[in-house]
Amino acid sequence: MRVSKRSFYLVALLAIAAMLFGACAAPVAPTEAPADDSGAAASDAAAGDAEAAPSDFQIGLVTDVGRINDRSFNQSAWEGVVQFAEAAGMSEDNYRYIETQDSKDYADNMQQFIDNGYNVIVTVGFALADATLTAAQENPDIYFIGVDQFQAEEVPNLTGLIFHEDQSGYLAGVLAARLTQSGTIAAVLGTDLVPPVVAFNEGYITGAQSVNPDINIISTYHPGGMDVAFVDPEWGANTAKQALDQGADVVFGAGGLTGNGALQEVAVAAEGGAQVYCIGVDSDQWETVPAAHPCLVSSAMKLITPGVGELLTAAQNGEFPGGNYYGGSGLAPFHDFEDSVPQEIKDELAQTKAGLDDGSVTTGYGQ
Template sequence: MKVTTKRAAFSGLALLGATVLLAGCASAPEESGDDGGEAIDFMPCMVSDAGGFDDKSFNQLGFEGASKAADELGVELTKVQSDSETDYAPNITNLVDQGCDLIVTVGFALSAATVESALENPDVEYVIIDDAADNDFDGEVDAPNIKPILFDTAQAAFLGGYAAADYTKTNTVGTFGGMNFPTVSIFMDGFKQGVDYYNEQKSKGVTVLGWDGTDGLFTGGFEANDTARNTAQGLLDQNVDVLLPVGGPIYQSAAAAIRDSGRDVALMGVDADFTETDPSVADLVLTSILKGIDVGTYEAVLAAGNGEFDPAPFLGTLENEGVGLAPFHDFESKVSPTLQAELDDLKAAIIAGDVTVNSYLAG
């Protein structure tokens, strides 16, 4: 897979179309956008994963980027929410049947259904967020009409792990994920590498629970439910005081467990800046590990609407600002006064190649 590192944003999808009822498929499509400007002959569409468009994270960022592009193009944005994995293929098929010109699918779990649809419909353009669309693992995108939007979030998570290790008072930090997908474990792996690097540099002994570098704790889904809450509680019971939940809404269960504990425990966000997307947890959030999903989605949809669809994969990194670490916000006065400068230096060292961050996307 050839990856472009051109300074731009990534991710993608926008949606348009008349109101349609999708028989037997999760939710009916919804429309977004306005009627400003001269209409163009372009119909963008988007399919969520099971986290839903209001996850304050992954899907929501993609939708926001798609909506912005649709508004600028003067078209409607049609989004279809998947409530379970059985909805993925039928939802995509129904959007093809509605005449969508561009279909953006959100997440690794939709990869097989996206590739199958793209091969069957070569005249439709596809964007898939957070997946290489390489299901036969030969290093190439499986269909010429799919644009993968990828993020080497291990780099940003490395910074997050370093920050967590510097902040912890119990010398124990933890993480858990929704499902053991590469796009989930990449956060956990980068986080652990950052903690390990901190330990090496500072001669400290901060322990990471929930991920050992190969396997870890997963809830089996991306819902905010009792399983996610109990998983978070299990880590809190082991004296964790910085917690990184990876997987859309599962952070909400982690936040509930933290509040019930009555302890001084910091939460770390993923994908979006949780302090901004969900102010209800702002007082808990140390920082967030960011992906430019909204910007990437916006640019991919806008290009397609202007007849400039480019199937070349995009890889977001620290260097092109495709990934990053959010400000400390409410924790600014609680972290070490030297921490931000150390993180700035560490970011520069990663970009320069002086510090290596391992991930399945590095190479």
């Protein structure tokens, strides 16, 4: 009994050792045979190890802490990469992403692409701004696209993809002013410490006033600091409730989870039979906040997907702009409210968007 047990341990240890050595020795195998490309298996590993041929165009994306399919910034940016890559007929091995697990790993994750000779690295989110800038300065031959990262100084191989938040806020304001029956609309906002939030609000106000100069707008910023302003759905819900009590029937929620709390509160009122609407922010919140479906008529979006695509095209053509690049702004689809928004409002929104794009309509923000 004792002997057999001991021999079992021996086998177990050997198995582990074999595993470790196997892992050690194996990398040579797949790189030798990239030609026999029967499945993704062999080629995947090969692309990781082999040095990229200089003519290859390879795109890497590093997410902010979170998932690639977050239905928000990470996903929008990745869709931009995928659309570009598919249109360009790129091999699937040449565009990849790494999901960041810990904010201390930004630099390491970018390095993974740098080490593998990638040409373009997309980093998603304001939080990666510092790490992206450092990496761009250390690697002048690689293009970096920083989504939602404002560039104070111009680095030729780094472009911040940023947005005219005031313009999508303006469109939301026009929509809100057209939808309201009571003549009172509201905005529930993250903190005014953050310029984009202010831009959303200012645009919203001017947009609404362009439709009805006498419209009553209740816009409220979260009073707390950065640590709570975007993660306080309870405050958002209470503030939205207050606005509804004061007669508002359209609420624009702009401020992360705080804004989502407002949307959900309005949705509760809408389910209770009230004729009230809510408008989301940043991405199409129909996808991100299902609980808001009863009221969510649209969202004031940052059009990240096309913006990333445009910058990738520029990078491929060697016309990378550097500095800041403004992506488009616009409203999300109406989804279930497609039929309840009259065609003339849709036309007006389309006209306004065109006007904002060509500069004939201005939001008054930052001027």
